[in-house]
Amino acid sequence: MPRDENDPPISTGRQAHESALQFAPRKKPCHADPLVHHGRHFGRTVHALCNVQALITNGILRLGELADEPEETFTAEERREHRVFRSLLQMVPGLEERLMTGEAEDAVTVAELVQKGAASARSDDTKSLKTAVLDWITPRGQPLNPPLTRNVKIDRGYHHERTGALLCPAGLDWANNEVKEKLRSGEMTVSGDQWPIFLYSSYNYDPEDPWNGLLRSQILVSAYKHIFTSPSSVDREPKATRSGNARIHGMTRVTPASIAYIATQVRFALCSSPVFSRTDTVTDSERFYNTVQDLLDDPEEKEEVDQLMTWWNR
Structure with a gap:
């Protein structure tokens, strides 16, 4: 076949x-x-x-x-x-x-x-998050400038100021025009094993402590609730495993693999590629997903991973 x-x-x-x-x-x-x-x-x-x-x-x-x-x-x-x-x-x-x-x-x-x-779950979630993510990245009470199309992704990624800032690899300065132009032109390529800044709490990366805020951003929490509870739960306070898909499957705790899945879905929703493909060398989604999985499965990172899981399941 x-x-x-x-x-x-x-x-x-x-x-x-x-x-x-x-x-x-x-x-x-x-x-x-x-x-x-x-x-x-x-x-x-x-x-x-x-x-x-x-x-x-x-x-x-x-x-x-x-x-x-x-x-x-x-x-x-x-x-x-x-x-x-x-x-x-x-x-x-x-x-x-x-x-x-x-x-x-x-x-x-x-x-x-x-x-x-x-495959069907991944497809459904990709389609759903394509629209929802725009609501989470739009400043409260303000429009995105320029506006982003909800059903077409060609103007996302490094082409747009907001999505580009969120996808910019941690450690690089999106405010630096040279960095920005190299990312937009493709002169600077970003592989799947480079962490985008949206993974970090408040979108801040601490080079002295790479675990500080990692995988604790609000956009990840919103996406997790959107998929595992319900879209309407994003602006409410219930735990991420109390209703919706989580309840249907008897899920009581967040899993490391589910965090990697959500991070991959959000990353793809922010990028400009129209179709999720593991062979897409631009998005490099497969490597990104596996890199997050590898980190959360690394015995040497157990203490930090345990703290992360406690944070998610609090």
Whole structure:
């Protein structure tokens, strides 16, 4: 099956080269299948850009014929992939038994439905935030100057003073005309592993303490409420996991992966690219998402990450 630009990256974990899963006939996914519903939550809170079929194929191997392999034989990335697989099993009642006792065709169908749910959630959220983000970046009681179109993004990104200032990499000075012009012309390229200033509380970056205010900005909180509770909750005080999508899925706490997901969605909403694509070298969304995930999963950053999660779940 050919891949399009919305397909997630192929997993880099241990592959099953001759797995029957790769050759099993596919059933047409059912839109109402509960696995699509679970897939939406999986994409938002566990991993937005993984290849679910590769994830399941490798996960079954780890539970089956590779179960006796010492943990040290697996790379850090393979171990992380298996944690994601375990999270999926915990999210869907009866899934482990279905995968381990069912036919190869069942595993393919499960992967297809979960992938469909994750992709549809990402698409819905991208569309919704494209409009909503303009309300959050407009100064209270004042219009944006020049105004931004709500349904067309070509005038966003570094082309506009407000979105450009928010997307400007931390450590660079947007007020510097030379920096601004290089960003606008593309002479200065920004990769996905560079933090934009909108990630920081009050949009201030402290080079002496890079964790100071990181992933605590108001625009991230607004976007989190918009997606996980409801659009109308943004201007109110309820916790981000008390209603809406969070309540539907029994979510009681903010997850690190969901913060990375929201940060990626806000970054894309502010940029000028019209279509979310992991292969877009301008937005470099996949690298950005993975960079945030890597930071929040780094054992050496545990103390700071714990403080961040306490802040989000307060």
